[in-house]
Amino acid sequence: MSSHSNPWSLAEEAIEEYLTATRDCIGHAKPDGGVLGYPAVLLLLCVVNALGTYLRNESVTINGRHQTITKGEPFRVLNHPLLKQQLSDAQIKRVEKAFRNPLAHNALIAVGVGLTPAKTGSPFEFSGNEVWISVPALYEIAADAWTHFDKAKIKYAIQTFKLGS
Numbered sequence: 001m002s003s004h005s006n007p008w009s010l011a012e013e014a015i016e017e018y019l020t021a022t023r024d025c026i027g028h029a030k031p032d033g034g035v036l037g038y039p040a041v042l043l044l045l046c047v048v049n050a051l052g053t054y055l056r057n058e059s060v061t062i063n064g065r066h067q068t069i070t071k072g073e074p075f076r077v078l079n080h081p082l083l084k085q086q087l088s089d090a091q092i093k094r095v096e097k098a099f100r101n102p103l104a105h106n107a108l109i110a111v112g113v114g115l116t117p118a119k120t121g122s123p124f125e126f127s128g129n130e131v132w133i134s135v136p137a138l139y140e141i142a143a144d145a146w147t148h149f150d151k152a153k154i155k156y157a158i159q160t161f162k163l164g165s
Contacts, residue, residue: 008155009165015050015146021141028053037115037135039104041125045100045136047142052077054157062089071161075100081120082145098131126139 004010022043025036058084059066060079069076075096076087087095100112109115111131113131123138157163 007158008154011050011054011154011158012151015047019139019143019146021048021144026136033117035117037117037137038107038109040135041099041115041133041138042103043098044138044142045103047146048077048083049074049100051080051082051145053161053163054149055082056157056161057079062087062092063121078084080145082148083141084090085122085124085138085141087124091124091131094126094131095124095133099133 002013004013024039027042028036030036030134040062044077052069053071055077056071057068058080058125059068061067061076062079064075067076069080073092077083078087078092078095079139098113102108102110114165115133115135117135118135119140120134121137123134123141125134
């Protein structure tokens, strides 16, 4: 943690810290063989939300249609080329509603969803009403997206959309 003269350098540091803390959560072995999945996924979904905020108005393909990432739909960023997912609109909403909001606000996740410490090819698995997140796979796509993310877009978004005001 350091002092910042502008909000965009603070945002960069915060995301770096989220990813570092997530890596530490994944590296922590619980007695049952699990990892610290809940804090890891909460931090990762904060990164996803932030990327969606900073990539607002960029185009993504959802359900075969070009759509923009909007203020009210930052999780559309999951289908941005940086995150390389091809989720349907319904799947994006399921991830957000099942994990992000309840985990952030109530320390819960929805019934019928879960986290796995197993590294899988895709971070999201949908089966019937179930949704599973592979914590390591979500970390990999978020960390890779951050590595390739144009950090100048943070300053642009903060100034353009008056974030933090």
